[in-house]
Amino acid sequence: MCLAKVSKINWVLVGILSILVYWFTNPSLVYAQKGQNAVMSGTTSQVSSYAFVDLTPYGLNICQSITHAFTDYASSKRIVIDARGLSGTALTCATGDANPWSGTSLASIVLLPAGTITIYNTWILPSDTRLTGEGPTLTAIQAGTGFTTSTDPDIIDMGSTNGICGNPVDCQAVVVEHLALVNQNTSATINGIVNCCSQELSYVDDLALSNITGIGVEITGGGGNSGPYSRLAFSGSGTCINISGSPQTRGVHGLTCFSSGSSGALIYVDAENNSFDDVILQGGPAQDGIRIGYNSVAVSNIFRNVRGYGLLNVIHIPNNNSNVGDLTFLGTARSSGTNTITDELTSLASTPLTDANVGMYLIGQAVQASGSGVGYSRFTTSTSANFPTWIVGPNPPINPCATGSLFSCNSTLGNCVSPTHTLWGCANGAWSLIK
Amino acid sequence: MSKERRSTYLWAFYGSVVVLLSWLAIAPSPILAQAGNNAVFGSSGPTGSAAWIDASVWSSSGDLCAVITYILSSAPGFPTYPSTGAVIDARGIVLPNGAQQTCSSQPWAPALTPSGGWPPATILLPAGNIQIKEPWIIPNNTRIIGQGRSTILIADGIAANGDMIDMGISGCTAGSNISIEHLKLFANSDQVNGIVNNCAQDGSYVDDVNLYGFGLVGLTIGAGATGSGPYTRLNYDNPKVSPGTPVCVIIKAQTLGLHGITCVGNLTVAGSPGHAAIYLDASNNTIEDVHFEGFWDGIEVGDSAAAKGNTIINVHGASDKYHGNITTVVHVCGPSFQNAIGQCANTNEPISDLTILQVRNDNGGLCTTTVQDDLTGTTTTIGTVAVPGATVGKYVLGEPVSGFSVPPYSRFAIDPSSVVAAQRCLVNGVYYSFNSSAVPTWGSGSAPLSSVMCTTPGALFSNTAGTSTSNSIYVCSGGNWLKIFP
Numbered sequence: 033m034c035l036a037k038v039s040k041i042n043w044v045l046v047g048i049l050s051i052l053v054y055w056f057t058n059p060s061l062v063y064a065q066k067g068q069n070a071v072m073s074g075t076t077s078q079v080s081s082y083a084f085v086d087l088t089p090y091g092l093n094i095c096q097s098i099t100h101a102f103t104d105y106a107s108s109k110r111i112v113i114d115a116r117g118l119s120g121t122a123l124t125c126a127t128g129d130a131n132p133w134s135g136t137s138l139a140s141i142v143l144l145p146a147g148t149i150t151i152y153n154t155w156i157l158p159s160d161t162r163l164t165g166e167g168p169t170l171t172a173i174q175a176g177t178g179f180t181t182s183t184d185p186d187i188i189d190m191g192s193t194n195g196i197c198g199n200p201v202d203c204q205a206v207v208v209e210h211l212a213l214v215n216q217n218t219s220a221t222i223n224g225i226v227n228c229c230s231q232e233l234s235y236v237d238d239l240a241l242s243n244i245t246g247i248g249v250e251i252t253g254g255g256g257n258s259g260p261y262s263r264l265a266f267s268g269s270g271t272c273i274n275i276s277g278s279p280q281t282r283g284v285h286g287l288t289c290f291s292s293g294s295s296g297a298l299i300y301v302d303a304e305n306n307s308f309d310d311v312i313l314q315g316g317p318a319q320d321g322i323r324i325g326y327n328s329v330a331v332s333n334i335f336r337n338v339r340g341y342g343l344l345n346v347i348h349i350p351n352n353n354s355n356v357g358d359l360t361f362l363g364t365a366r367s368s369g370t371n372t373i374t375d376e377l378t379s380l381a382s383t384p385l386t387d388a389n390v391g392m393y394l395i396g397q398a399v400q401a402s403g404s405g406v407g408y409s410r411f412t413t414s415t416s417a418n419f420p421t422w423i424v425g426p427n428p429p430i431n432p433c434a435t436g437s438l439f440s441c442n443s444t445l446g447n448c449v450s451p452t453h454t455l456w457g458c459a460n461g462a463w464s465l466i467k
Numbered sequence: 468m469s470k471e472r473r474s475t476y477l478w479a480f481y482g483s484v485v486v487l488l489s490w491l492a493i494a495p496s497p498i499l500a501q502a503g504n505n506a507v508f509g510s511s512g513p514t515g516s517a518a519w520i521d522a523s524v525w526s527s528s529g530d531l532c533a534v535i536t537y538i539l540s541s542a543p544g545f546p547t548y549p550s551t552g553a554v555i556d557a558r559g560i561v562l563p564n565g566a567q568q569t570c571s572s573q574p575w576a577p578a579l580t581p582s583g584g585w586p587p588a589t590i591l592l593p594a595g596n597i598q599i600k601e602p603w604i605i606p607n608n609t610r611i612i613g614q615g616r617s618t619i620l621i622a623d624g625i626a627a628n629g630d631m632i633d634m635g636i637s638g639c640t641a642g643s644n645i646s647i648e649h650l651k652l653f654a655n656s657d658q659v660n661g662i663v664n665n666c667a668q669d670g671s672y673v674d675d676v677n678l679y680g681f682g683l684v685g686l687t688i689g690a691g692a693t694g695s696g697p698y699t700r701l702n703y704d705n706p707k708v709s710p711g712t713p714v715c716v717i718i719k720a721q722t723l724g725l726h727g728i729t730c731v732g733n734l735t736v737a738g739s740p741g742h743a744a745i746y747l748d749a750s751n752n753t754i755e756d757v758h759f760e761g762f763w764d765g766i767e768v769g770d771s772a773a774a775k776g777n778t779i780i781n782v783h784g785a786s787d788k789y790h791g792n793i794t795t796v797v798h799v800c801g802p803s804f805q806n807a808i809g810q811c812a813n814t815n816e817p818i819s820d821l822t823i824l825q826v827r828n829d830n831g832g833l834c835t836t837t838v839q840d841d842l843t844g845t846t847t848t849i850g851t852v853a854v855p856g857a858t859v860g861k862y863v864l865g866e867p868v869s870g871f872s873v874p875p876y877s878r879f880a881i882d883p884s885s886v887v888a889a890q891r892c893l894v895n896g897v898y899y900s901f902n903s904s905a906v907p908t909w910g911s912g913s914a915p916l917s918s919v920m921c922t923t924p925g926a927l928f929s930n931t932a933g934t935s936t937s938n939s940i941y942v943c944s945g946g947n948w949l950k951i952f953p
Contacts, residue, residue, distance in 0.1 A: 070506035071521035081559030110594035282727035358860030396881035399910035407912020420929035436929025459939035
């Protein structure tokens with residue numbers, strides 16, 4: 033064998049052995065696709081898994097990385113994108129970065145990292161999208177200074193009328209949870225989340241809204257049957273929640289709202305059949321906490337456990353019987369501020385309820401007398417003047433009283449039965465025996 | 468260099484390489500990594516983390532259920548599964564669009580049950596169509612989590628009247644900790660039930676689940692499932708043309724409540740009296756934030772068992788041309804039913820202490836009603852064509868008063884529902900007369916009512932501007948408002 037031939041064989045062998053060495057030490061790189069997770073396939077070997085796609089290898093900002101991941105895996109049915117490995121400057125999108133979901137119809141779950149993610153254009157979420165942060169104190173999506181408000185002033189849109197939700201418009205299963213939305217551009221009117229078009233299985237949970245100058249959460253007519261909207265915390269000069277256009281939702285459950293505004297209401301309810309519970313409202317002395325039915329029909333709503341601080345009215349109901357009726361308030365409280373419930377429908381605006389706590393306040397519908405409305409069915413546990421109630425006690429009542437109230441003396445002994453003094457009514461501020 | 472010397476160098480080189488390869492091949496890993504474990508960097512390169520077990524290592528497209536079974540049972544070739552449980556991540560099992568993952572048997576096949584029973588597990592299912600040929604019977608301490616509506620369990624040949632998912636092996640009790648979240652069940656023309664919980668109790672719940680195309684019951688909460696729930700964010704839906712007799716939910720135990728559900732039936736159950744979306748046949752439950760289409764009744768209370776101390780909040784009945792109307796949004800079962808809107812299967816179950824708040828009937832049909840109370844023979848506001856959206860703000864039914872042959876009930880309703888003229892309603896080919904009832908309530912205003920007519924006998928009215936006993940409180944009696952004081 034000549035020396036040259038031996039040398040060639042040697043180099044071939046060295047090459048093969050080098051490949052083998054490389055394979056032993058870096059097996060996952062042979063098969064992995066960009067961003068896929070590595071899992072152990074043996075004691076030392078790894079393979080890739082499509083369980084999720086980590087954006088770290090993309091080396092781009094978060095908006096661009098999400099867009100590229102959608103492109104790379106466009107043939108998939110869905111994708112779980114894990115952006116939790118991104119940090120620092122990668123969390124700031126470029127001013128020209130468009131909505132990352134604009135070119136995809138993939139079902140997606142996007143896990144956002146802790147940190148402040150700065151965006152300049154609205155994130156419009158299509159059907160079957162779940163946006164999940166690390167918690168509202170850790171993950172924030174910030175509308176940066178220069179955020180494009182001319183085309184869409186919302187930080188997040190749940191669906192859109194731009195065609196992504198089909199015809200009729202009906203996106204489903206759009207979820208936003210465990211994050212904060214922050215407005216850095218306080219000189220502009222910017223909204224938090226607007227749900228115009230997402231219905232069944234679409235909801236918001238564990239969300240903070242900060243420095244919002246527009247509406248924190250807006251649900252319009254196309255958002256019917258969405259919700260619940262739960263565990264929300266709002267701060268800013270704008271409106272906490274606005275439900276308009278007649279969507280019935282799965283309710284707002286758990287809301288803290290701190291308004292730095294000076295007029296208007298913290299919550300507008302201009303829709304039917306919605307439930308609110310566990311709500312804390314703090315605002316200015318000229319503001320309403322919840323304003324119901326001022327702009328459109330808002331019958332058959334229920335509010336439970338609502339507490340207000342510093343407001344003119346915790347609850348404000350207009351004198352408009354075509355817009356309001358069948359309202360239930362359970363557990364309304366005023367820790368500070370002026371009025372607890374101002375009900376212009378069933379009583380005069382000049383006679384609001386100012387009780388620190390109102391256990392129950394129910395409004396029904398118009399009461400007829402000779403075919404004309406003369407008042408409204410109403411029941412309250414308040415014993416304030418101008419609000420008749422039904423009182424039960426073991427002894428005859430003592431003046432004064434709210435005209436129109438009833439008193440049942442329920443003892444089987446003493447003054448209730450000897451002589452029989454069972455039912456009393458209040459006329460002109462004084463109790464009179466009925467039976 | 469001499470030929471011998473070159474040869475010596477070559478052999479030395481080959482020897483070194485062989486030694487290196489041998490070391491790489493046989494040297495123990497610093498930490499004994501297990502197949503399927505997540506790869507994380509240790510001090511000497513990637514190693515396994517038991518944070519989760521990725522099922523795609525064994526099957527990128529095979530039988531998903533079989534792989535889960537093998538992992539849970541530590542089958543030969545699979546790592547030893549921790550007795551305290553683990554997260555099994557099957558999201559990496561990817562199917563081409565339109566392809567289906569077939570599960571020939573359920574992941575917890577009885578014949579393969581480990582000697583100590585099935586261990587705890589949190590199972591992350593992939594998006595895609597997963598055909599199941601037999602019910603999944605989920606053992607205690609198991610959580611099933613999908614990727615939303617993209618994770619679809621499709622019934623494929625399950626025996627008629629069988630279930631797609633059973634929460635709990637027969638006999639399970641407290642501390643079950645079984646949950647189902649973020650997925651879709653599709654009956655796929657099989658006459659099957661969706662989720663059945665006959666025994667799983669504390670810590671067992673269902674959240675964010677879409678039940679689609681069921682001709683039978685979507686969710687059954689059996690009498691043994693006391694303390695389970697909550698059952699939240701559910702959507703029971705049917706295609707435009709759907710067979711069978713859909714039932715959205717049956718509740719036979721006290722639970723942590725049903726919060727947020729849409730129930731859409733079909734023309735069959737919308738057009739025949741007695742068919743309800745939700746049968747509430749248990750005590751002490753809360754049902755709230757509900758939307759109905761395409762059932763005769765929305766909720767039937769006490770259809771086949773006692774139902775005491777329940778609360779129903781924010782319920783909306785609507786119509787849909789493909790699925791039909793809701794005739795009665797909330798129907799309290801009892802003996803004093805109206806033929807025009809039908810009766811429950813049983814009319815003598817003990818029912819009391821029922822609170823109903825914010826119910827809306829948006830059908831706009833004259834032969835529909837919002838709340839029908841067959842215990843007291845009360846029909847609340849009926850639908851009107853001109854003004855759809857009849858509502859009932861509050862209807863609270865207390866308890867029967869003894870001493871009467873037909874016992875009255877303590878009751879408070881907020882709406883002064885006056886009698887609407889009788890309507891003719893066609894039910895099963897027969898016309899019946901139908902009118903709403905007078906529902907006494909208490910109103911207030913600031914005007915005297917002497918000698919004016921009223922339509923709700925027994926109603927009270929307080930004049931907050933009253934100046935004497937003659938003009939402060941009135942009762943509706945004999946068709947007129949009369950002062951209540953002697």
